[in-house]
Amino acid sequence: MQAIRRILALALPALALLVPALSHAEWTPTRPVDIIVHTGPGGGNDILARAVVTMMAQEKLVPVRMQVLNKPGGGGAVAAAAVYERKDDPYTLGFITSVWLATALTAKESKVTIYDLKPIAQLLREPAVFAVPADSPFKTLKDFIEAAKAHPGKLKQSGGSITSRDNIIREQLQHATGAKWAYVSFPSGGDRLAALLGGHVDIMVIEPQEAGENVRAGKLRVLAQLSETRLPKWPDVPTLKEAGFDVTPTPQIRGVVAPPQMAPEVAAYWIGRFEKLTHTASWKKYLEENELEPAFVPGEAFLKSMKETSGELREQFQKAGVKVYR
Amino acid sequence: MDILSGLAHGFHVATTPAALGMCVLGVVLGTIIGVLPGLGPSATIAMLLPLTFKLEPAGAMIMLAGIYYGAKYGGSTTSILLNVPGENSSVVTCIDGYQMARKGRAGPALGMAAIASFIAGTFGVVALMLVAPPLAKLSLAFSSPEYFALMVMGLAMVVLLAGDSLLKALLAMLVGLWISSIGTDLFTATTRFAFGQVELLGGIEFIIVAIGVFAVGEVLGNIEPEEPPAMVPVPKGLRNLLPTLEDFKRCRFAFLNGSVVGFLIGVLPGAGSTIASFISYGIEKAVSRHPEEFGKGAIEGVAAPEGSNNAETGGALVPLLTLGIPGSSTTAILLAALILWGFKPGPLFIQDQPALFWGLVASMYIGNVLLLILNLPLVAVFAQLVRVPSYVIYPLILGVSLVGVYSEGSSVFDLGLLALFGLLGYGMRKLDYPTAPLVLGLVLGAPMERALRQSLMMSQGSLSILLRPIPATLLVAAALLLAIPLIRRLNAVRVQVLDREQGENP
Numbered sequence: 001m002q003a004i005r006r007i008l009a010l011a012l013p014a015l016a017l018l019v020p021a022l023s024h025a026e027w028t029p030t031r032p033v034d035i036i037v038h039t040g041p042g043g044g045n046d047i048l049a050r051a052v053v054t055m056m057a058q059e060k061l062v063p064v065r066m067q068v069l070n071k072p073g074g075g076g077a078v079a080a081a082a083v084y085e086r087k088d089d090p091y092t093l094g095f096i097t098s099v100w101l102a103t104a105l106t107a108k109e110s111k112v113t114i115y116d117l118k119p120i121a122q123l124l125r126e127p128a129v130f131a132v133p134a135d136s137p138f139k140t141l142k143d144f145i146e147a148a149k150a151h152p153g154k155l156k157q158s159g160g161s162i163t164s165r166d167n168i169i170r171e172q173l174q175h176a177t178g179a180k181w182a183y184v185s186f187p188s189g190g191d192r193l194a195a196l197l198g199g200h201v202d203i204m205v206i207e208p209q210e211a212g213e214n215v216r217a218g219k220l221r222v223l224a225q226l227s228e229t230r231l232p233k234w235p236d237v238p239t240l241k242e243a244g245f246d247v248t249p250t251p252q253i254r255g256v257v258a259p260p261q262m263a264p265e266v267a268a269y270w271i272g273r274f275e276k277l278t279h280t281a282s283w284k285k286y287l288e289e290n291e292l293e294p295a296f297v298p299g300e301a302f303l304k305s306m307k308e309t310s311g312e313l314r315e316q317f318q319k320a321g322v323k324v325y326r
Numbered sequence: 327m328d329i330l331s332g333l334a335h336g337f338h339v340a341t342t343p344a345a346l347g348m349c350v351l352g353v354v355l356g357t358i359i360g361v362l363p364g365l366g367p368s369a370t371i372a373m374l375l376p377l378t379f380k381l382e383p384a385g386a387m388i389m390l391a392g393i394y395y396g397a398k399y400g401g402s403t404t405s406i407l408l409n410v411p412g413e414n415s416s417v418v419t420c421i422d423g424y425q426m427a428r429k430g431r432a433g434p435a436l437g438m439a440a441i442a443s444f445i446a447g448t449f450g451v452v453a454l455m456l457v458a459p460p461l462a463k464l465s466l467a468f469s470s471p472e473y474f475a476l477m478v479m480g481l482a483m484v485v486l487l488a489g490d491s492l493l494k495a496l497l498a499m500l501v502g503l504w505i506s507s508i509g510t511d512l513f514t515a516t517t518r519f520a521f522g523q524v525e526l527l528g529g530i531e532f533i534i535v536a537i538g539v540f541a542v543g544e545v546l547g548n549i550e551p552e553e554p555p556a557m558v559p560v561p562k563g564l565r566n567l568l569p570t571l572e573d574f575k576r577c578r579f580a581f582l583n584g585s586v587v588g589f590l591i592g593v594l595p596g597a598g599s600t601i602a603s604f605i606s607y608g609i610e611k612a613v614s615r616h617p618e619e620f621g622k623g624a625i626e627g628v629a630a631p632e633g634s635n636n637a638e639t640g641g642a643l644v645p646l647l648t649l650g651i652p653g654s655s656t657t658a659i660l661l662a663a664l665i666l667w668g669f670k671p672g673p674l675f676i677q678d679q680p681a682l683f684w685g686l687v688a689s690m691y692i693g694n695v696l697l698l699i700l701n702l703p704l705v706a707v708f709a710q711l712v713r714v715p716s717y718v719i720y721p722l723i724l725g726v727s728l729v730g731v732y733s734e735g736s737s738v739f740d741l742g743l744l745a746l747f748g749l750l751g752y753g754m755r756k757l758d759y760p761t762a763p764l765v766l767g768l769v770l771g772a773p774m775e776r777a778l779r780q781s782l783m784m785s786q787g788s789l790s791i792l793l794r795p796i797p798a799t800l801l802v803a804a805a806l807l808l809a810i811p812l813i814r815r816l817n818a819v820r821v822q823v824l825d826r827e828q829g830e831n832p
Contacts, residue, residue, distance in 0.1 A: 040655070040735075041372030047662045054376040070369075072735060074527030075510065081524060106515050109524050156784055161512045184470075184783040185512045187776070190651040190658070194595050197649065198466035200784060209665070213650050213672025289668060322515050 027265045029091060032065040036094045038079035040072045048254060049095045055282045061273050075103035077110040084112040088261035093120065093270065098252045101310050102163040105317060108325045114306065118262050121274045122255035122297040122305065124287060127231055128165065128205045130223040131215075133196060136203075141223040141243045144203055148179035155181040156201040158192040165252045166205040168316045169226060172247045175319065196220075208234060209291040233291060250312050253295065255302060271298045329455060336684025340692055345385050345685065352389035353693050356396020357700060360403070363410045363537060364730020367397040368656040375663055383667040384682050388689040390663060394656055395447055395639040395690065398599070399697045402439035402632050403704075407432060407711050408723045410541035410730075415599035415635035417536045418607050421762050422620060422627030424544075429623050430558030433567035433709040438577065438625055439632040440701040441569070442584055444694050446633030449585035450592070450640020451690040459676070462648040465593045468796070470780035473596045475797035475804070477774035480601055480766070482804035483608035485811055487762045489621055492811055495763040498754065502767020505530060509772075513779055525739040532600075533734060535768055537727045538744045539761050543751015545720045558712075567706050569625065577629040580610050584633020591634075592641020595653035596777070599638040600769050606634035612807075621760075640690070647675055647683060 035053065037045040046068060053066045071079040076099050083094040096114060104113035130141055138144040148155050159166030167183055174180055184201055186192045189210055195201045197219060208231060214220040225237045226249040240247055256274060258267060277283050278296045287294055297305060317324050339345060359370050371390050378386035401413030406423035419439065426435040453461075481499065488495035508519040509529030520526040569577075584606050591602035610630035611620045620627045645651040650671040652658035664671050669679060676683045714722075731744050754761055785791035792801065 041369040041659070046372060047375075047659075047666075050372065050376055051666070054379060069736065071737070072528060074524050077524045077527055078735075078737075107510070107517065107524075107527060109517060109520055109522050109527060111524060153786060161510075161515060163515050182783055182786065184780050185776075186780065187512055188652075188658070190595050190645070190653065194466055194645070194649070194651050195469055198469055200469040210650070213670045213674060217673035219673055290665065 027090070027263075027269050029062065029064045029269075031091050032067060033062070033091045033093065034069045035066055036069045036071050036079050036082050036092065038072060038076040038096075038100070040070050043072070045095050045097055045254070046070060051286055052095075052277070055277060055280065055286065056273070058282055059277070059280045061276055061280075074107060074110065076100035076114070077103055077107055077112070080110065080114060080117065081112045083257060083259055084116055086259040088263065089259055090262060090266040092259050094257045095254065096257055097254050098165065098250075098309070101306060101313060102317075105310065105314055105324050105326055106163055106322060113326065114257065116260055117257040118260055118267060119299055119303040119306070120256040120258050120267060120270050121299065122253050122295055122302045123274065123278065124254050125227075125293040125295040126252040126254070127208055127291065127293055128169075128226045128249075128252070129208050129211060129234065129237065130203060130226070131196065131206050131211050131220045132203050132223060133199060134219050134221050136221065138203070138223065139221075141238075141240075141245070144223065145173070145177050145179045145245075148181040149177065152180040153182055155203070156184055157181060158184050158186055158195045158201040158204045160187070160189075160192070161185055162320065163313075163317060163322060165250060167320065168313070169205060169247070169249045171316055171320050172249070173245060176245060176247050207291070212291070227293065231291065231293070250309055250316070251295075253309075255297075267299070274298075332680060332684040333455065333688060335680060336686070336688030339384055339681050339685030340388065340688035344382070345388055345689060346692070348381075348385040348389040349392050349689050349693050350696060352392020353396040353399075353697050353700065355389075356393035356398075357400035357697065359393060360397035360400025360412050360416075362400075362730065363404055363412050363541075363726055364533065364733045366413060366533075366656075367394050368659055369733075370397075371656065371659045371663070375659070375666065378663065379666070383669065384685045386667070387660075387663070387682060387686055388693075390660060391643075391686060391690060392693050394660065395636060395693065396697055398447075398632075398636045398639060399440060399443050399701055401635070402443075402628070403436065403708055404726070406435045406439065406628070407708060408541060408719070408726070409544045410723055410727060411533070411536050413635075414532055414536070415603045415631070415638070417540065417600065417765055418603040418631035418762075419628055420540050421607070422622075422624050425621070425623035426625065426628065427712055428558065430566075430712075431623065431625075432712050433705055434569040434573055434625060435628050436705040436708055437568045437702060438573060438629050440698060440705065442577065442581060442629040442633035443636040443701075444698040445581045446585040446588055447636035447640065447694040447697075448691065450589050450637040451687060451694065453589050453637075454640045454643055454690075455687050458644045458648050459673075461593055462644050465595065465645060466649075468594050468596070470777045470784060471791050471794055471797040472800070473594070474774060474777035474781055475792065475800035476594075476597060477601075477770045477777060479800045479804040479807070480605055480608075480770050481774065482807040483604065484763045484766055485807055486608045486611045486617070487621075487760060487766065488811075489760050491758075491760075494757075494759045498759050498761065499763040499767040502764040502769075503771040504767075505535060505764075506768045506771030507775070512776065513783075523739075525737065529772070530743060531734060531740070532768060534731050534740055534743050535747050536765060537731060538747025539751035539754070539764060541723050541727050542744060542748025543755055543761070545723050546748055546752035547755040548716070549720060567709055568702075573625045576624075577626050579613065580626040580629035581633055583610050584630045585637045588634030588637030589641040592638035592653065593644045594641075595645045595651050596773065598654050599635040599642075602634045602638045603631035604766055604769065606630040621762075643686075647671055647686075649673060650675070 035049045037049045039045045049068045056062045071082045086092040100114045132138050192204050196204045222237050224243045225239055401416035402419045404410045404412040405416040405419040406427050409420050409424040411417040423435045484495050484499045510517050510527050587606040588602045591597045607630050610626050611617050642653045642657050645653050646657045652661045731740050781791050
């Protein structure tokens with residue numbers, strides 16, 4: 001009798017101690033979650049966010065509704081500020097792209113940058129290829145570079161803004177080979193492709209998925225791909241290194257961030273959910289259809305890789321003559 | 327697959343009960359979205375995308391397309407009744423449509439908008455069907471120099487929007503150009519006129535300025551006097567609800583104008599429906615026998631831009647479905663939707679997916695008819711809105727404007743901008759500055775500057791790139807347009823001198 005009482009006397013407080021420990025370990029959301037994106041509806045980030053929301057629901061990974069909140073403007077600056085404002089809200093996430101890294105460096109007016117937010121995970125990398133019109137005289141990237149060396153400034157590349165990946169790889173290649181060619185900015189991918197197909201520019205960096213159909217129809221030729229290893233859908237296209245150019249393109253990534261004071265167990269929950277997502281069949285199908293590269297990197301490692309990329313970007317921007325403020 | 331058999335196949339696909347149901351759903355939703363200012367077809371389509379995964383792709387595409395061109399029908403409603411553009415491209419309809427409503431002709435204005443939309447929309451589908459692939463190839467010949475020249479010609483139309491004082495119109499246009507330059511420059515990543523505000527880094531959304539200057543400015547102007555100018559109510563009788571035979575006769579050219587101009591500009595990926603509406607309006611005024619009526623309630627001034635923005639939807643589908651190149655934000659989402667469903671729009675799309683392409687084309691014919699049937703009776707309902715007393719209407723306009731703007735970016739800063747532009751619109755009204763040129767400058771400013779800089783980058787700094795055939799022709803047309811007031815002035819002086827001579831030597 002005494003023994004039982006003693007055991008209970010010890011067991012009950014022990015159990016009582018366990019309860020908070022247990023409830024700490026397993027946080028689950030009970031309210032809808034906002035995913036803040038920096039583009040308007042239909043922009044690249046918006047589409048990815050909506051696809052993720054759908055997949056999370058289909059695979060039953062999250063017990064609550066997730067919704068996309070559009071906060072466009074300033075290349076991610078407005079969205080970053082919106083995520084920051086929610087301090088420790090466990091029901092807010094932000095979807096980022098590499099544009100946020102560029103904005104952090106170049107936009108003097110931003111009061112909040114990506115480094116003020118909590119990194120959750122990197123989800124994927126966007127590959128790209130160099131493409132020329134099918135009737136172009138350049139059969140390999142080397143041909144193009146040689147021609148650019150012979151006639152400096154005459155050849156033209158269409159691309160996005162001066163801080164985009166399209167221009168960075170151009171600066172890197174120009175620096176490595178001594179060639180020089182002009183860069184014409186177009187705000188949308190459609191305009192860039194139209195300029196290339198119409199013969200108004202000579203080359204462009206394009207996402208493989210955008211190029212796919214035009215290659216199949218015989219209108220475009222792909223010269224090289226900007227990735228470490230050959231993409232499965234492009235087995236015959238050399239990578240930059242294989243084509244003879246020792247240049248590592250800065251990765252174009254997409255990832256998830258959270259408000260700066262999000263509790264560690266909540267952040268751990270989200271990291272876990274996104275990791276699970278990347279193992280599902282619907283995610284793999286999405287990546288395959290959109291020709292994206294899986295590249296899951298959680299939490300702190302994600303932050304580290306972003307800082308490295310930022311360092312590279314800073315160098316490249318300064319070389320390209322873009323004013324860097326941070 | 328030749329056109330007739332393709333079309334037959336398409337009607338087969340589009341007339342199944344499921345497809346018809348999707349079409350009805352799409353056009354009704356589109357009309358509602360168009361009527362509501364601020365909420366646009368691109369946002370709606372993006373929000374509905376996840377739901378469409380469960381549906382069959384052809385049906386889903388028919389519905390989304392229905393939203394796209396349906397919105398262009400609905401957009402004219404608030405433009406005409408409240409001077410609030412329901413959709414970006416409906417801003418031109420405000421100019422004459424609202425004036426017609428004030429004179430008690432809201433019914434004919436709404437009716438003509440629907441009819442012109444139908445005629446031009448159907449023309450757009452026919453053209454899409456007949457000339458899509460060859461036209462797509464031609465559209466590729468249009469690049470930055472050509473776009474620049476097109477936009478310059480568009481700006482030269484300020485001459486036609488000027489009303490009494492060309493100087494005031496030019497000043498308004500310059501303010502519009504300045505507003506369009508606010509934001510981050512694409513080529514050098516420098517920020518312009520952001521005044522240190524993060525929210526201005528991406529520039530100012532067009533709809534905020536349009537709603538502010540037109541709607542809010544109008545309300546502020548009208549609540550000032552003791553007796554606010556009442557809107558003449560639509561007289562009773564069906565005859566007063568619909569356009570008269572006289573109206574139809576006047577709009578004959580406007581139908582053609584809207585259809586052709588809208589479609590052609592739609593095919594060009596770099597130009598949008600707002601530009602199409604402006605150019606169509608300008609051309610209509612230029613060839614009109616009574617240009618002085620424009621801006622005061624000329625029905626052609628409603629028919630031309632309304633037709634144009636509908637034909638533009640047909641045109642915009644050309645580069646999307648034949649090259650995989652989207653020409654506007656809405657077609658960009660349609661492209662994303664197609665990719666999400668596993669289709670790949672490109673040069674081989676029509677060949678590989680005849681059922682989808684022809685089903686879509688057939689559904690657009692059906693959709694346009696449905697929209698006409700839907701919108702005409704609604705004219706009777708909406709026209710009664712003008713009977714509502716001003717103390718209800720003006721707060722309604724303000725409320726609708728605020729909600730519309732907030733729904734775009736969930737930003738209170740935007741509401742502040744709306745108020746600012748409302749004050750600007752009020753000021754312009756008081757000082758008798760025309761507002762249309764400001765909007766024109768705003769729409770054309772940024773794309774025009776971009777096109778010029780791209781052209782110079784392509785030619786390594788040489789302006790001779792603008793002497794290619796198409797840009798040269800358009801620039802000459804622009805110069806001629808600008809010369810019109812000068813010629814008129816010279817003519818007037820000449821007449822004066824002749825009169826004096828006659829007086830001296832009878």
